[in-house]
Amino acid sequence: MTASGLRALHHGRAPGDPLVLPGPWDAASARALADAGFPALALPSAGVAASLGYExxxxxxxxxxxxxxxxxRAVPVPVSxxxxxxxxxxxxxxxxxLLAAGAVGCNLEDTVDGVLLDAGRQADRLAAVRAAAGDALFVNARIDTYVTGVPDGVDPAAETLRRARLYxxxxxDCLYPILAPPEVFGPLADALPGLPLNALAVPDGPGPRRLGELGATRITFGPGLQRRAMAAVREIAAGL
Structure with missing residues (x-):
């Protein structure tokens, strides 16, 4: 599937029925997820890093x-x-x-070396990526206001919305306010109608259906699946 196919999966979705994209960390896990019927996959950098022995x-x-x-190469579904x-x-x-590797989508974050980038500078970079890619790449712009933090005195919800509008x-194609409180998604969806929003599902938080009801269009899990798999391996090892 091309980027246009991935793009189409994000639109026309009913509230409570978001696009659920699990995150494989290697070819074997990707095949298992594709075989389970997921229409696309979203690779997490942290999960891939762990599989390769990096932080x-x-x-x-x-x-x-x-x-x-x-x-x-291992799966017939689009990969971001x-x-x-x-x-x-x-x-x-x-x-x-990215295109040479076979990806049709990407996440680009606005933090470098633990520092939140100037929003205008990041918007310019996103625009340059869009110009270079045309329609061949689905660009998911990550907003790190809730993970990297904002300066003292700055309201994170307001800064998230400001960056969302610029990006x-x-x-x-999509906005990803990672680790944003669930209540942020409704106002973002109202302010940017028709633009998909990516929510990160975490173990103790709302599930995908509830996040969809709150305004999220796309649900990803970061390295959560890889960490659960490794927990299972450790349990098996302890048993052995």
């Missing part, structure tokens, strides 16, 4: 793109890849490497 954020770009390529902040690559090269104007 989150420390995977070399070449190894990450190679992992994306292995996963994309979390490529952190883009590894410092120029937008045209970043797009070229939408830059051509983002």
């Amino acid at each position: 989150d954020g420390e995977t070399p770009a070449d190894e990450m793109f190679a992992a994306v390529a292995r996963i994309a 890849a979390d490529i952190e902040a883009g590894y410092g690559l120029p937008p045209a090269e970043l797009v070229e490497r 939408a104007a830059a051509g983002a």
Whole structure:
């Protein structure tokens, strides 16, 4: 499936029926998820990093793109890849490497080295990625106001909305306010009608259906599935 097919999966969804995209970390887990019937997959950088023996954020770009390529080759469904902040690559090269790896979508975050980027600078980068990709890439713009934090005295909900508007104007296909409280999604959906919103489902939080009812269009799990799988492996190892 092309980026247009992935894009179509995000639209026309009823409240309470969001697009659920689990996150594989290698080819075997990707095959298992595709075989289960999921229409697309969203690779988490942290899960892939763990499978390669790295801490989150420390995977070399070449190894990450190679992992994306292995996963994309292994499944018949579209693959979107979390490529952190883009590894410092120029937008045209970043797009070229994603497409060469077989990905039709990506996450791009607005944090570099633990610092929240200037929103205007990030919007310019997103616009450059969109210009380089045309319609060949589904761009999910991650907003890190709730994970990296905002300056003292700044309201995180207001800053999230400000960044969301800038990134939408830059051509983002979807907005991803990672770790935002569930109540943030309704006002975002009202302010940006028709633009898909990605929510991160966490073990102690609302489930996918409830997040959809609250305004999310797309549900992802970050490295949650990989961590659950490793917990199962540790349990098996302890039993052995």
